[in-house]
Amino acid sequence: MADTERLLLIATPLMNRTPAFDRAAALARVRSAALHIVAFDYVEGIASAGLVNETAINEMREGYLHSHREWLEEEAKGIRHLGIQVTTEVIWVARPFEEILTYIQELKPSMVIKDLQHESWLTRAFFTTLDMRLLHDCPVPLHLVAKVQHGIPRKILAAVDPFRLEDQFEHLNDRIITTAETLAEQCNAQLHLLYVYDLSYIYAMDGGMGEASSVVDTLYEKESETFGRLADSYGVPEDRRHLIMGNPAKVIESLVVSAGIDVVVLGTVHRDVMNKLMGSTTEQLANHLPSSLLTVNPRSAQP
The missing domain is CATH 3.40.50.620 (HUPs)
Known part of the structure; x- marks a missing residue:
């Protein structure tokens, strides 16, 4: 595995198949590369429930993460049928950007693939979006997929x-x-x-x-x-x-x-x-x- 190229797909926290999945699978296949899919999860409603009952929030969070992992694994199975080595992971984190950069630096993929999020000019004027921060700081080639x-x-x-x-x-x-x-x-x-x-x-x-x-x-x-x-x-x-x-x-x-x-x-x-x-x-x-x-x-x- 050490000599195998690896691509990293940053999946949307929503459980739906996006264009980036198709492009990541296609590139992994033509490059004979392994593919690692990671989703950075956070649900505000579940997190705030912890103010009332910490045990309940842990159970709700684990249940949600379990469902997401199962969904991601089902998507991975379809890609594995193409002869691609695929691994998956779901991480719970409130502010994902720093976690994503650390993750990329540790994994050392040859390319990061992510769906491109088109933002309004008002959002861009007041906020630095995740895509913009990745464009500036991603240490490896970044493939932002808008349409396939x-x-x-x-x-x-x-x-x-x-x-x-x-x-x-x-x-x-x-x-x-x-x-x-x-x-x-x-x-x-x-x-x-x-x-x-x-x-x-x-x-x-x-x-x-x-x-x-x-x-x-x-x-x-x-x-x-x-x-x-x-x-x-x-x-x-x-x-x-x-x-x-x-x-x-x-x-x-x-x-x-x-x-x-x-x-x-x-x-x-x-x-x-x-x-x-x-x-x-x-x-x-x-x-x-x-x-x-x-x-x-x-x-x-x-x-």
């Missing part, structure tokens, strides 16, 4: 930025592409490469002088050449290269729909003060993307 049209992904998009390297961590583009490339090979899927550039600031600085067009053409040519060299180095075919001007999050969402992308692979970065409200591109996508994300954390050690 194909259990095994057929099209995988690596979103990179060959420029603004001062804002990125060293070799992040290479890690993003390598992660996407490996997944594409395992799934026999198409690998697409995207760079979204924004030159609108050039027009804003033009001041009506009419010089913006030539400057934009020059910059576009330079960025096109740099993107082309990056794509060439990984052997990405011409028809799977996407160089598009616009807002990164909006462009990615549009391309996911138009090209039928199953998984978007991109990096997570620290937010600066100016972008705190809007969040990073990854955070914006996590709240709108109709597909799935696979994120690479540049702050974690490279495997």
